[in-house]
Amino acid sequence: MPITIKRPVERKKLSETVEEELELMIRQGEIAEGDALPSERDLMAAFGVGRPSIRDALSALARKGLVKISSGERTRVTRPSPEAIISELSGMSKDFLSQPNGLQYFDQLRSFFESSLVRHAAEFATPEQIQELERAVELNGKAINNENQFKKTDIYFHRVIASIPGNPIFLAIHQALVDWVIDARPAKTNIQELNARSHQDHLEILACIKNHDVEGADKKLTQHIQYVFDKYYAEK
Numbered sequence: 119m120p121i122t123i124k125r126p127v128e129r130k131k132l133s134e135t136v137e138e139e140l141e142l143m144i145r146q147g148e149i150a151e152g153d154a155l156p157s158e159r160d161l162m163a164a165f166g167v168g169r170p171s172i173r174d175a176l177s178a179l180a181r182k183g184l185v186k187i188s189s190g191e192r193t194r195v196t197r198p199s200p201e202a203i204i205s206e207l208s209g210m211s212k213d214f215l216s217q218p219n220g221l222q223y224f225d226q227l228r229s230f231f232e233s234s235l236v237r238h239a240a241e242f243a244t245p246e247q248i249q250e251l252e253r254a255v256e257l258n259g260k261a262i263n264n265e266n267q268f269k270k271t272d273i274y275f276h277r278v279i280a281s282i283p284g285n286p287i288f289l290a291i292h293q294a295l296v297d298w299v300i301d302a303r304p305a306k307t308n309i310q311e312l313n314a315r316s317h318q319d320h321l322e323i324l325a326c327i328k329n330h331d332v333e334g335a336d337k338k339l340t341q342h343i344q345y346v347f348d349k350y351y352a353e354k
Contacts, residue, residue, distance in 0.1 A: 131171070132168075132172040137178045144185075144262070149195050151196060151197050152327055154193065154195075155193045156190060183196060184196065224298060226300060230296065232290065232292070235282070236327070236336055239251075240326055240329075240337065241332055247281075249326050251275070251279070258272060262317055265309050277289070277296075279327075280293075319338065322338050
């Protein structure tokens with residue numbers, strides 16, 4: 119029976135073919151972690167393609183965390199890190215943030231995610247981790263009148279909470295969420311008022327964690343994230 123072709127077969131770019139072949143070799147162990155890949159000239163000869171295709175393929179593999187490209191050195195195979203995996207989502211996420219309700223959806227995601235983190239912190243944080251949180255809140259309070267510094271200390275406080283479970287994937291996801299959401303925040307004229315309220319929220323979240331008040335920490339964090347969202351995005 120004859121087949122009716124409704125659209126032409128999509129042809130892959132040469133760089134995509136090279137990328138797929140090298141990725142398969144890496145994932146199957148034919149090229150081990152730490153091994154250097156052949157030179158660009160040798161790869162060009164092996165695949166029968168030009169230098170631009172090889173470089174595009176290597177750049178794509180680097181974005182996936184499968185290779186490390188260093189100037190003046192041979193490209194080497196690496197193990198994908200949580201940061202590299204999350205970074206692959208960055209472009210799509212920022213596009214989504216610009217869509218209607220995009221910020222609201224991301225803040226809701228952040229609220230769900232950080233709720234679990236703060237509950238874990240309230241139950242399991244060690245004295246050393248609580249001391250680091252205290253230091254983060256102290257730095258946060260000193261930066262209320264400095265917008266850029268306050269933003270850094272704000273991120274640091276939440277990052278310490280995300281670090282308490284000891285899971286690097288949590289840290290990578292948290293960093294990505296915070297970066298995407300904070301980068302999209304509009305400028306505000308009453309920033310010192312917002313900073314002072316956020317710092318007070320951080321103090322109260324810290325108190326709940328120190329008292330091992332799981333429900334209180336969760337409730338306070340949820341209120342904090344909702345307050346920030348309302349002040350930055352809901353109010354015109």
